Amino acid sequence: MVSETDHDEDLMTAELPVDEGARPDDRINDERLDEENTLKVDYIRAVREGLEEGDKGAVYDLVEPLHPADIADLIELLTRDERRDLATAITDLMSSDVIAELNDYVREDMMESLPAEAVAHIAEQLETDDAVQMIEDLDYADQQAVLAELDDDDRAAIESALAYPEETAGRLMSREVVAVPEHMSVGSLIDFLRENVDLANDFYEIFVVDHKHHPVGTCQLSWILRTPRNIALSDVMKRDQTLIPVGIDQEEVALMFQKYALISAAVVDENGRLVGQMTVDDVVHIISEEASEDALLMSGAGDGDINEPIREAYGSRVRWLIANLGTALIASLIIAAFGAAIEKLVALAILMPIVASIGGNAGTQTMAVSVRAIAMNQLTEANTARILWREFRVALLNGVTIAVLIGLATGAIFTPILGGVIALAMVINIVTAGLAGVLVPVIFERLKQDPAVASSVFVTMITDSMGFFAFLGLAVAVGLGT
Structure with a gap:
């Protein structure tokens, strides 16, 4: 074994190489990675051709110079069968660093295809938190089989971590401390x-x-x-x-x-x-994961992972689409209640979508701000009233601005009275949207639910329903369409 002192002396006395152009890393980047640091299409095609031809040597030579993170990216870009063929061709390159960088779904699929002793060998090379992340995705029976292959110390550490709930410090922490x-x-x-x-x-x-x-x-x-x-x-x-x-x-x-x-x-x-x-490296992953999760939950898209199995993606998305269908029926019933007025004045049908659309966008803006504030602990029970009053004033200013523009345009194209109706309806709907954008996430938070969970479905229902009701109700009240 070389001592630290000897190593330092070697570093100080070693002759630096002469710069003869691009370094090896630069050459690799030029050949395999584009300017955005992603694998080139031609390179991926060459790997696929090698796999199809069964030329493991050529595939190994193509992959060997890559960084572990880039090897993980390559694996994720291939089909399920290609991934397993690639893993067979580059067995000794499938290091713990590569496994740790893999997408959860891809890693789970690959681990399930390996024998328990192989998974245990990989787990022993990983830090405890990374090993836990790999093993927790397996079925219970597979978990027990892998744990049985580990030595006593590693098994005890991993079992201790798995005893804590998911997404807690106990599950994610590193047990290797000084x-x-x-x-x-x-x-x-x-x-x-x-x-x-x-x-x-x-x-x-x-x-x-x-x-x-x-x-x-x-x-x-x-x-x-x-x-x-x-x-x-x-x-x-x-x-x-x-x-x-x-x-x-x-x-x-x-x-x-x-x-x-x-x-x-x-x-x-x-x-x-x-x-x-x-x-901090653990926290960077957490921040990225939480930000993506909130954005996806607000749209009801589930995990939103392109590697997620089709059945799971279908199940997570369709339930919110069904919920959206139910909330859309409420807005449809409001329109139906004013059907006679719409038949007599076609302009109402022309202008209705504008009121609902602007209100929906206003609600989404406020909701995004509120969800972020809740996630950052900036919106709590102590200042909810103040934030609600702030967003009311912002919404009122926005509402008046948009109302003036749409009112003048409608008055010029149709009639002044219709311009006044849509202007007032716009103010009402944007103010309602602003309040809903705060209250819906806050209510979810008070109910101990994730405030990002499909809040947009409920905010959209409120803004659409109020927009149609305010516009059509005011129109009928002033005698339009009668």
Whole structure:
């Protein structure tokens, strides 16, 4: 084994290569990746042709230079049968880094096609949190088969993680942490870090614990490197730290990292003992996942994953379309109630969609702002009334602006009285949309439901119904269509 000192000396004395043009990485990017850093169509076609011809050597040569993340992208771009053929052709390239980068559905499908001992071998190469993410997607029977193939320590760690609910800190945290007693000196700590070969591969700070394994402070690696060896950790550690309860939801974890600008944070159990850590790279994935989830839930599109099985995609989408059908019938019944007026004045039928459409867009704007505010803890029970009043004023200003424009245009094309009717209806509907855009997500939140869950279906129902009712009702009230 080469020592760190020898390695450093080699780095300092090694002769740097002469720049003769593009580096190997640049050549790979030119040949396989386009300017947007995605795999080129010609490259993917070459891999497919190699698979069809059964030329495993050619396929291996094509794939071997790729980064693990790009190999994962390549696997996801292929069909189910092609994925398995590719995995067979590049067996030793299917590293834990590739598996960790795979889409959940693709990874689950590939893991189910492998024997339990093969999955266990992959799991042993992964960090605990990544291994948990891979195994939790398997059926219970497959999970037990894989766990039986693991060594005792790995199995205990994974079973402990699986005992926590999904999307909680306990399920997502990394159990590989560096924790030392507070009586240790900086020099002793440096020696410990250099001599202990079983430490986590990646860590940003050292957690200092007391005799009960309760975290009492943290030391960043930069502090340790710049502090004299004889200084005690208790004199340089940061005692004020953000602790993450093991049962907290991942969305709350992300908010804590954002609010307190954390790089890593200790995760503690119900007794306050250090059991793991969350790091910023985990949180980046959480933020991306939560943002995508909220956007998809607002449209009722389920997981919205292009790799999701057709049956699951159908089931998650059709139920909200059926719900939308029911809410649309309410608006249709309102139109039917004014059928006689519409028959006598065709202009009402021409202008009705404008009122409903503008109201729906206004509601969607407010709803998007509200859902984001709830997710960011900016809209809570303490300030709901203030936010509602704010959005009412915004909606009123928007309503008056649009009302003036549509009123003048309608008055010029049809009649002034009809212009006044649609202007007033527009104000009513946009104000209603603004209030609904806040209240619907807030009601979902109060009912302990995800405020993004198909809120648009209900907001659209309210704006369509109110738009038709206000416009047609006012028209009849002033004698139009009678």
